Amino acid sequence: MSLYIHREGSGPPLVFLHGWGMNSDIWEDIVPRLTQHHTVTLIDLPGHGRSQLSQPDYGIEVLAEQLAEVIPEAAIWVGWSLGGLIALQIAAQYPGKVKALLMVASSPRFVKVPGWPYGVEPTVFDKFAKGLAEDYRATLKRFVAIQALGSHNAKAEVRTLRERMLRHGEPHHKALQGGLRLLQQSDLRQALAECHCPIKLVLGSRDTLAPARVAHHLKYPHLESTIIQGAAHAPFISHPDQFLAVLKEFTKRHV
Secondary structure, three states, rough: OOOOEEEOOOOOEEEEEEOOOOOHHHHHHHHHHHHOOEEEEEEOOOOOEEEEOOOOOOHHHHHHHHHHHOOOOEEEEEOOOOHHHHHHHHHHHHHHHHHEEEEOOOOOEEEEEOOOOOOHHHHHHHHHHHHHHHHHHHHHHHHHHHHHHHOOOOOHHHHHHHHHHHHOOOEEEEEEEEHHHHHHHOHHHHHHOOOOOOOOEEEEOOOOOOOOOOHHHHHOOOOOEEEEEEOOOOOOHHHHHHHHHHHHHHHHHHO
16 A cells, blocks of 8 residues: 555554645644654545555545554544545444544535535535646645635635645645545535544634534534634644644543
């Protein structure tokens, strides 16, 4: 398998999954503040960052199988955006692998459908899919801009996201297409309802991709949520201290 995996620190396992088009460098501001108490595992999803795209199937069950093979049992997972969706699939598919899950700016269903008004309009991702076919570099730039939309320091956030996204080269075109399909088509609401591990949603009040109102709709005994005021789609970049406080409190209860 050609996955890039980096581990550092000592203590109970803590696994990070990045979002669409990005790589594990996205977490670099917060990881050094966690390694004294956790063995932190950073993964580049297939076709992103330093991971090769070893097979064309970018189905969520296949990705879950690939990742579950390389991660220790009973880890706490932190998944951002698409990474949160994949981590939720792992929790459903391989429950022994996930002791607890922090879904950051993520949702079990990213696109609006009848009875679920808590996602983006289907046309948003349709336009991104069309853009990938015509000019995927420009499409990546637009997606980064949307992630920072509404943030109190959007320009700096966009610069950070773009630099880290491209630090190890451009993500593989087929991985971008496959990941976008997952965002468009995946519906893990039932998996979330039936999950046995503790789950926490961390959402930004200004996020347009995973709106904060998702938290008000999803009510399960094993699910809790925190909304970071003023944050958009990357609260760990725009509000690192607040995000770390939420993460540390969550991990402390579930190690």
